[in-house]
Amino acid sequence: MRRGGGISIIGVIYLLIGVAVAGFRGYLVDWTVIGNVIEGILAVLVWPVVLLGVDLHGLIP
Template sequence: MMRGFGRRGTGGRGIGFFGVVYLAIGLLVAATHGYLVAWNIPGNILEGLAAILLWPLVAFFGVDLHALIA
């Protein structure tokens, strides 16, 4: 039996190029919409991380995470 035949060795490469681009855009959107200020309060940290990960909702649909999380 040939174990692993036809499989690609993709383990350990991280998030990849598109993941880095997605997070970079999220960081930019979160910064321009005021989610990356006052990281000394746990709620603000949660808002900032959510804005980075959910940036399409913030940028395209105008979702206000300040009202949803606070």
């Protein structure tokens, strides 16, 4: 029997790691500017790229 929709435990772990990485790299600060909000969300979603050294700061004007 298959469970309904929702997010898997792997998805939750991925997002938690993303939040931690984004926080440590300084992407989760100053949420008053829309560009910073977009950078923060993007950093959480693509955290492996951030760990490889790609700088997302200034990506969104």
